[in-house]
Amino acid sequence: MLLDISDLHLSFASPEGPVPVLRGISLAVAPGELVGLVGESGSGKSTTVRAALRLYGDEATLSGSAAIDGTEMLGADPATLRRVRATDTALIQQDPRAALNPVRRIGDSLTERLVRVHGRPQAEATETVRELLAAVGLSQPERRMRQYPHELSGGMLQRVVIAGALSTQPKLILADEATSALDVTTQAEVIAIIQRQIRERGLGVLFITHDLHLAAAICDRVHVLQRGEIVESLSGARLFEDAAHEYTRSLITAAPTMTRRQTQ
Numbered sequence: 001m002l003l004d005i006s007d008l009h010l011s012f013a014s015p016e017g018p019v020p021v022l023r024g025i026s027l028a029v030a031p032g033e034l035v036g037l038v039g040e041s042g043s044g045k046s047t048t049v050r051a052a053l054r055l056y057g058d059e060a061t062l063s064g065s066a067a068i069d070g071t072e073m074l075g076a077d078p079a080t081l082r083r084v085r086a087t088d089t090a091l092i093q094q095d096p097r098a099a100l101n102p103v104r105r106i107g108d109s110l111t112e113r114l115v116r117v118h119g120r121p122q123a124e125a126t127e128t129v130r131e132l133l134a135a136v137g138l139s140q141p142e143r144r145m146r147q148y149p150h151e152l153s154g155g156m157l158q159r160v161v162i163a164g165a166l167s168t169q170p171k172l173i174l175a176d177e178a179t180s181a182l183d184v185t186t187q188a189e190v191i192a193i194i195q196r197q198i199r200e201r202g203l204g205v206l207f208i209t210h211d212l213h214l215a216a217a218i219c220d221r222v223h224v225l226q227r228g229e230i231v232e233s234l235s236g237a238r239l240f241e242d243a244a245h246e247y248t249r250s251l252i253t254a255a256p257t258m259t260r261r262q263t264q
């Protein structure tokens with residue numbers, strides 16, 4: 001399994017005592033799978049992926065298990081955590097500005113990781129980044145590589161971040177509302193690129209989204225999270241037909257229709 005989360009509990013410290021946010025999450029992503037995680041705002045979707053990568057410090061207490069490509073993250077030492085985060089996984093979050101150094105040119109940010117962490121020659125890294133920026137739909141990729149983050153729009157920057165995530169050929173992508181801020185056409189293009197990597201090299205993806213129609217359209221399986229618990233797990237293709245839990249039904253009722261989504 002590329003991601004194997006089992007009975008994961010997390011509480012945040014607060015002046016009133018620990019606040020439980022994840023209450024026994026279990027889910028898995030195998031090579032070549034696209035697995036969805038849906039649930040209302042505050043249900044614990046982002047916390048699940050951040051906990052699996054051990055991105056919290058003392059403010060969070062964790063128990064259970066979260067293994068990435070066979071490496072248990074809960075007891076891992078800092079060097080192991082750094083290795084898994086840098087080479088096996090890519091986390092794509094909704095806010096691209098948080099992922100990019102504001103004072104570095106985009107091309108330098110993206111190629112540096114390929115050269116320093118992955119040992120690629122500079123010329124090859126530059127060409128890989130240029131090709132991927134074009135593939136995610138950015139015009140004039142050479143020019144973009146010379147620009148700074150503040151010179152690009154949010155949608156363009158998110159495409160830069162997605163290109164950067166794909167460039168290192170991670171085994172697992174944790175996509176936290178990664179395509180939500182993109183327009184529908186760009187979203188479809190970016191998802192097609194991710195799906196190609198799933199097919200061609202067995203990439204695994206955990207895909208967090210508030211968009212149930214999108215989850216149904218692209219995910220092999222969809223887990224429904226309510227207040228830190230998975231209340232239902234469904235096949236993506238049958239999400240709307242098979243949803244039995246009252247909470248899932250309420251999310252479906254609240255979801256905009258396909259027609260509305262396409263015209264937004």
Ligand SMILES: Nc1ncnc2c1ncn2[C@@H]1O[C@H](COP(=O)(O)OP(=O)(O)OP(=O)(O)O)[C@@H](O)[C@H]1O
Pocket residue numbers: 012021039040041042043044045046047048059210
């Ligand atoms: N660092 C933190 N310290 C304390 N509480 C936190 C922290 N991070 C998240 N929380 C709380 O944990 C709960 C789950 O948050 P989380 O961001 O995982 O939800 P989510 O399902 O991803 O929501 P959204 O769709 O809005 O991103 C929320 O109640 C949030 O306030």
